[in-house]
Amino acid sequence: MDILLIVVLVGLLGFMFWNSRRRMQRAKVEQAEKARQTVPGAEVLLQGGLYGTIIEFDPENLDQPAIIEIAPGVEIKVHSQAILRVVDPTEGVVSEDEFIEAEASEAEYIAGVAEGEISSLSDDHRAELRAQAEADQRAAEQKNKPEA
Numbered sequence: 001m002d003i004l005l006i007v008v009l010v011g012l013l014g015f016m017f018w019n020s021r022r023r024m025q026r027a028k029v030e031q032a033e034k035a036r037q038t039v040p041g042a043e044v045l046l047q048g049g050l051y052g053t054i055i056e057f058d059p060e061n062l063d064q065p066a067i068i069e070i071a072p073g074v075e076i077k078v079h080s081q082a083i084l085r086v087v088d089p090t091e092g093v094v095s096e097d098e099f100i101e102a103e104a105s106e107a108e109y110i111a112g113v114a115e116g117e118i119s120s121l122s123d124d125h126r127a128e129l130r131a132q133a134e135a136d137q138r139a140a141e142q143k144n145k146p147e148a
Contacts, residue, residue: 035059037086044068045084052076054083 052068065077
């Protein structure tokens with residue numbers, strides 16, 4: 001009976017050790033993921049329940065406070081560990097300059113397609129675009145023409 005009790009206690013101790021290591025590894029992976037996403041521009045949830053955007057954060061020195069903007073023009077200093085989680089990682093986020101550049105590029109592409117300079121489209125589709133552009137131009141001319 002004593003041997004069975006010792007085996008159960010050793011088994012329980014082994015399980016506790018194994019479970020503790022597994023939890024520590026999972027926490028380490030989550031912390032690394034959070035550190036990777038915690039960059040300026042990311043939206044975060046603070047431990048006090050406030051949402052804000054990271055303005056300044058040093059992942060190398062966690063003793064240095066992070067600066068979080070909680071409203072336009074309202075910045076607060078918080079301890080780096082007060083950041084509970086990243087709500088909106090900045091990966092895949094397009095800046096305003098990139099958006100404007102993409103719109104200009106798209107406009108150039110559409111103009112090139114309408115003028116027939118870009119031939120990646122089928123002939124039928126190109127003809128449709130040309131006809132639509134001509135119809136739009138005629139409608140604009142009719143609108144601007146004075147009535148007699």
